[in-house]
Amino acid sequence: MLRIGICDDENIYVNEIIDCCSQYFQGRKEETDIRKFYSGKEVLEEEELDILFLDIEMPGCSGLEVKNYFQRRASDVRIIFCTSHVESCREAFGKNVFGFLVKPLTYEAFRKRMDDVMYDWQMKNAVVTYESVQGAVAVHIQDIVYVKAAGRYSRILTVQDSREIFCNSKGFGEWKEELEGYGFASCHRSYYVNLAYVKQCSEEVVLTDGSRIPSSRRMKKDFDRAYWDFITDMAH
Numbered sequence: 602m603l604r605i606g607i608c609d610d611e612n613i614y615v616n617e618i619i620d621c622c623s624q625y626f627q628g629r630k631e632e633t634d635i636r637k638f639y640s641g642k643e644v645l646e647e648e649e650l651d652i653l654f655l656d657i658e659m660p661g662c663s664g665l666e667v668k669n670y671f672q673r674r675a676s677d678v679r680i681i682f683c684t685s686h687v688e689s690c691r692e693a694f695g696k697n698v699f700g701f702l703v704k705p706l707t708y709e710a711f712r713k714r715m716d717d718v719m720y721d722w723q724m725k726n727a728v729v730t731y732e733s734v735q736g737a738v739a740v741h742i743q744d745i746v747y748v749k750a751a752g753r754y755s756r757i758l759t760v761q762d763s764r765e766i767f768c769n770s771k772g773f774g775e776w777k778e779e780l781e782g783y784g785f786a787s788c789h790r791s792y793y794v795n796l797a798y799v800k801q802c803s804e805e806v807v808l809t810d811g812s813r814i815p816s817s818r819r820m821k822k823d824f825d826r827a828y829w830d831f832i833t834d835m836a837h
Contacts, residue, residue, distance in 0.1 A: 603631050603722065604649060606678075608638040608667070609656040614683060614704060615639070618654050621711040631719075641667045650678045652718055654702075657684040672696055677725070679718045729779055731757065732770035742783050746798045746808065748776040750791040760798075786827035789817040794824075796831040 607618045615637050626633055638644045641662030644653065653671075657664040664682060671678050680697045685704045699721070700714050727742040740759055749756040749765060750773035756765040757776075771779075777793050784796050788806045792814055801807040802825050806814050816824065 603633045604651045605633055605635045606638060606644060606647060606650040606653040606655075607635065608641065608644045608653065608659075608664070609683065610639055610659045611656075612639070614656070614706075617706050618683070618711075621706060621708055624708060625712060625715050645670055651722055652679050652681070654681050654683055657682050668697065679721060681714050681718065724783060727783065731768045733766050733768055735766075738766075742780065743795075743797065745780070745785075745795055747792055747794040747814065748773065748780070748785075749793075784831055786824050786831075787820055788824040789815045789820060791815075796828050799828055802828055 605622060607615050609615050609618075619635060619637075622633065622635060636647065636650070638647070641659050641664060644650075644655070644667050645662070653667075655664040655667060664684075668680055668682075671680070676697065678697060679699050681699050682701045683704060683706070684701060699718050702710055702714060725741070725743050728739050729742055729745075730737060730739045732738070740757075740761075744759045744761065746758045746760060749758070751767065753772055755768045755771055755773045755776055757768050758765045768776075773791070773793070777785075777787075780793065785793050786796055788794055788802075792806075794806060794814065798809050799806055800809045800811075802816065802821070804816060806816050806824075808814065
């Protein structure tokens with residue numbers, strides 16, 4: 602379930618975003634739970650949201666204060682600011698912010714912003730399943746550190762595991778097909794690595810926990826390019 606919040610002190614703009622959401626999600630698989638808020642204070646009382654359309658200028662508690670609150674909580678909410686005053690946007694950049702919509706809204710501008718947000722949401726919520734000696738396992742793709750070839754089978758390391766888990770239902774090639782497009786790259790013919798957990802690329806690949814995995818000289822150039830593209834995208 603995708604939880605969407607709309608916060609604006611003017612009902613006309615709340616309804617405008619609801620109409621855009623209805624058009625955007627028509628025919629899509631995602632189920633949505635849309636919640637309306639008419640002040641920043643109301644949003645602060647909300648437990649969890651995936652996406653928040655947020656007016657910048659509101660009496661009492663501004664959209665900027667709401668954004669700062671979620672940043673302090675290290676929340677994963679994705680914020681799209683809505684404003685009539687473009688000059689106020691310069692103060693609204695930061696983590697969690699996926700851009701701005703200028704009032705009155707156009708559906709085309711809304712769709713472009715939502716495409717970016719939905720890509721991020723889907724990346725972080727995608728799940729894969731596999732069989733191990735412990736039985737069937739489901740894991741979020743973002744939690745996979747790397748997949749390693751093990752003959753006809755494979756081994757997988759996730760952030761929850763202290764050691765590699767043997768996977769007897771998928772070979773290395775199957776994993777590569779399934780994880781393609783989710784921020785993984787090959788640094789060695791036997792490793793497929795989640796770039797989010799790479800700290801440094803040198804003679805070996807250093808992971809964020811300090812561990813090291815081998816790097817193939819033949820694959821190093823392509824891996825370095827993939828890592829550079831990944832961190833550049835993350836910085837935007």
